[in-house]
Amino acid sequence: MRGGARSTTLTPALSRKREREEYDRRMDRHPVAASSAEARRAFYERIGALGMTPLWEVLGALVPPQPTSPVAPALWRYDTVREHVMEAGRLITAEEAERRVLILENPALRGQSCITQSLYAGLQLILPGEVAPAHRHTQSALRLVLDGEGAYTAVDGERTTMRYGDFIITPSWTFHDHGNDGTEPVVWLDGLDIPLVRFLDAGFAEKSAAKSQAATRPEGDALARYGMGLVPMDLQQQPHEPTRVFVYPFAKTREALLGISKAEVDPHHGFKLRFVNPATGRSPMPTIGTFAQRLPKGFATRPAKSSDSSVHVCLEGGGTATIGEKVFEFGRRDIFVVPSWQPLSLAAREDSVLFSFSDRPVQQVLGLWREQRLD
């Protein structure tokens, strides 16, 4: 008989002991008996005093098989929150507040000023005659105009009038101020990459000496120069640079969505487009991806999940959003948040248009982004 016969004389327990000894030898370890819970606890305490902790107690949570977002699905009904936004207008001026905003805090992340782990969202109010003074910061911002007319935002020396559904951006480190020359309160949704920048400890900010920026370019200049499928002769944008187009008028977005609606519909996303920097084809801002979507009346998307938690705003129509196990009814101006890797399906009760934003471009540039289309 050959060598294999020897092991047949061993009991299974002895064979396992041999295996373990062999393993320990190979791993250059001293064989140890499994410790008692008490011995381990005492060990953790001793190493804890040295600023160490055992990986094996946390490994599963550190490297889960799939995202387990602490973000909760949630919806803010504009009709419910509007009166509170208006009440803030009676309690503090835009100038005193610097920015008069009610933050939309994710219900599972209260106290952290964020709507997802990487993004901030808030509703900003500016009353007739008010100015929100000029400042700049390394955090990038988007505005989505939701209520009222007559306000403007100025970015890097150019003003743009804010109209319903317009998507306006403030790139990192550009001076910006807002004002209201009209007769109505104006409310918009702010979306910023504040939690992401905070996580990276990369935030800088400063106030401008002037309350309002002097106009250095006429209104519409950036859109004409960069947003019409043409660019200045000498423009050379680096891939990471934000777009020079800083307003994406809703009228144009709607036109694009209607234009693609004659073609085949995507069963998971309806008619959906992403906003781009026209000079590079990349996201308008490096940290925040933005999307516009049309769902015809009666259309229901098949569920899909993606690794970017996202914030959605209904600009037209309404319907039902099923997020994981939860079902939300949404209408015009309502805002809802979808956590990473929870299936989302949308059903349109009427012809609907939605705007959404997420940290997708960050995940994509890091090679992390995933999507799974279900059904």
Ligand code: 1HN
């Ligand atoms: C900001 O600059 C604006 O410019 C809005 O309107 C919200 C939240 C935190 C930090 C800066 C704005 C902001 C913000």
